[in-house]
Amino acid sequence: MSDPGGKPALQTTAGATAAPAAVSIFQIFLEFLIIGATSFGGVVPYLRESLVTKRHWVDDKEFVEMLSISQSLPGLNATNMAVLVGEKLRGAMGSIAGILGMCLPGALLMFVVGIFYRIHGDHVWITAALKGVAAAAVGLLLYTVVNLSKKSLSHKFDFVFIAITVIAVNRLHLGVPRTLIGVGLMAILFHYPRKEQKASATP
């Protein structure tokens, strides 16, 4: 009956964004459920593979655009992307289906892991292994910082804003909200719209 392969595209010429009307709420839920259950080590590549390459729900340009919106807003990339793509395909219900599918597998897993850790977390084996895991998580975070810096910084002076932000949070203990608003405003004003700025300057 309902074909999960979803082969639409009667007359898709150039734009792969052609037939969003053909996507059902359940298909959205299922696709994000699969991403939510398989995206080990970071969701973005899995999102691109699924949404752009496999399903053609968004094209590559749109994907980058949505990702940069996700990055600028509060909220995790994974869930913001689910909301944005869901909204594009089926409005509010699409967003809800997307975020539910995205969150369900990981949430269930961490629910169980949390209970297990609470009971067995003091075991010497587990403590030893977790010490390694925590150190690795710090390394992974540093990698994310390096990677994001390479991709999304547009001016050398941005490193000063990074430094001010770190000092404000870690040394001056100003708290994240005040730092975000204070340094954020400074940085946005620094990047004020210069005339003749190319509209297609997005990374």
Add this chain to the structure above:
Amino acid sequence: MNQIPALIRVFSYLSLLTVGGGMAAFPEMKILTVDVHQWLDFKQLIHLYSVGQMAPGPNMMMIVSIGQWAGGTLGAIAVLIAFFGPTAILAFLVAKGWRKLEKWPWRTSIQQGLAPVSIGLLLAGCFSMAKGAITGTETAAISVAVLLILLQYKINPALLVLASAVVGLFTFMPK
């Protein structure tokens, strides 16, 4: 004592701080969940966050564990909705408006300006976690090794985290 209202308050607040990634909220999360409400200790917070890096999906799912500890199954659900609800609604509203603002010159300014701040917040979260996670030469060596391997090779980070668990098992087991 019923912790559900406090869980909802804390995690919906933290939700709004996650600009650029979940780690941006980590310094506040540490203060609120560990120091203020004492739902868990700092070491446990670091452990849960780190284990969460091996789970698929959004990388802050360890919040579910905190909710479960503090308020049972209901606590876990409350935390999930509180943490993802506000930002989901915001993203939904912005999705509509943002497209119309394509020609608005400040749009690029906002994106370019928030980029370094969100990276800074991520780094601040990373440092505040490192305070608890990097306890000596061995742990420092593991994080540097993970960083260098990721910079050099295209490898799934979850596998490296898993490998570090094995390294930890052999390195930190009391004799």
